[in-house]
Amino acid sequence: MQNSDSLQQGQKLSALLKQARCFLAESDSARLDAELLLAKVLEKDSVFLRTWPDFLVDEELREKYAQLLARRKNGEPIAYLLGRWEFWSLPLHVNEHTLVPRPETELLVEQALSQLPNGPYKVADLGTGSGAIALALATERPNWQLWASDFSAEALEVARANAAQLNVMNVQFGEGSWCKALPNQRFHMIVSNPPYISSDDPHLKGDGLPFEPQSALVAEKNGLKDIIDIAEQAPFKLLDDGWLMVEHGAEQGEAVREIFLSQQFRCVTTLRDLSGMERLTIGQRGKDHA
Ligand SMILES: C[S@@+](CC[C@H](N)C(=O)[O-])C[C@H]1O[C@@H](n2cnc3c(N)ncnc32)[C@H](O)[C@@H]1O
Structure with a gap:
């Protein structure tokens, strides 16, 4: 559970990725999918994800990410989610x-x-x-x-x-x-x-x-x-x-x-x-x- 400070300041990218991997754990491609979808939401590439693990992701982007993760967990092809x-x-x-x-x-x-x-x-x-x-x-x-x-x-x-x-x-x-x-x-x-x-x-x-x-x-x-x-x-x-x-x-x-x-x-x-x-x-x- 996040407190109001962390909601305002954002959540660390590395922590978000870890949660996402657990959320998608049933999928063989959980790690890759979690990264690809976060990179899409942030409009960055995978190098950015690896270079800036402490980057803070704000609530609006976290909500977008959560929606994409839910669709992926529901079986929607990653290609459609990425477009x-x-x-x-x-x-x-x-x-x-x-x-x-x-x-x-x-x-x-x-x-x-x-x-x-x-x-x-x-x-x-x-x-x-x-x-x-x-x-x-x-x-x-x-x-x-x-x-x-x-x-x-x-x-x-x-x-x-x-x-x-x-x-x-x-x-x-x-x-x-x-x-x-x-x-x-x-x-x-x-x-x-x-x-x-x-x-x-x-x-x-x-x-x-x-x-x-x-x-x-x-x-x-x-x-x-x-x-x-x-x-x-x-x-x-x-x-x-x-x-x-x-x-x-x-x-x-x-x-x-x-x-x-x-x-x-x-x-x-x-x-x-x-x-x-x-x-x-x-x-x-x-x-x-x-
Ligand atoms: C298996 S998909 C192949 C798509 C693409 N060529 C590929 O390899 O990724 C079959 C395609 O045939 C189209 N299609 C199905 N019936 C058709 C028809 N009677 N005449 C023309 N195209 C048709 C579908 O809309 C679909 O785009």
Whole structure:
């Protein structure tokens, strides 16, 4: 309990952090989360927290901190509380309308970069969310023309703001469902991290997922409906020998390969992520496509 003097003067930053770590103790990331949230409230960085343990935090800021800690304890992703998240070393704004970009999606970026040598290629990112994939590709390949689409106007607003903040000029954005949002031209490559979780998957109840847009996570037909739609539509938007790359769940590799093969894609292969899980299926548009 604080006396009125300490309320007026503030409470030491080190003591606040200690309390916060105890409050979040059930979380694996209690220490980091406590620090990140205090740094946000104070508008300082982690170096400041370590350098000035005796800094006094006033009551108003302590109240803000307490509110954020309570939301974190309730399971809200730290990325939403911070309003930003890093993907491919890019600082991105995120909010409740965008999926929090996942590290495993960097496999898709790596593969897309290695699949096409450097050149003036046209590439589409379907379901761009915060813009994570498109912006990573655009910053690595300034001579690519990228088209990023989503059916969520709110997500596109975040993606556009991220492009502006990063000064990325080679991405255009479009609103609409999968390939229907693309302009009247063909692409060298189409990539997507679509929703792929089945609606009865128990994972949807844990690990911050209830706070993320369900339309970014859940797909009908055991999580495969959007992948089927994309694989059906993509041949009509790909150039000859153009590539389709789709991220999917660890258990979906075989089903996704079958979907690609049923649409006459060639060279169909599934790649594993760093945890050894089947994560990304790629295929090349067949010559006999329309
Ligand atoms: C798994 S999130 C991926 C977001 C981002 N690409 C990433 O990797 O972080 C799927 C995205 O697809 C979008 N989406 C869902 N259904 C869609 C549809 N029918 N057409 C276009 N986008 C859709 C969601 O709004 C969401 O942004």
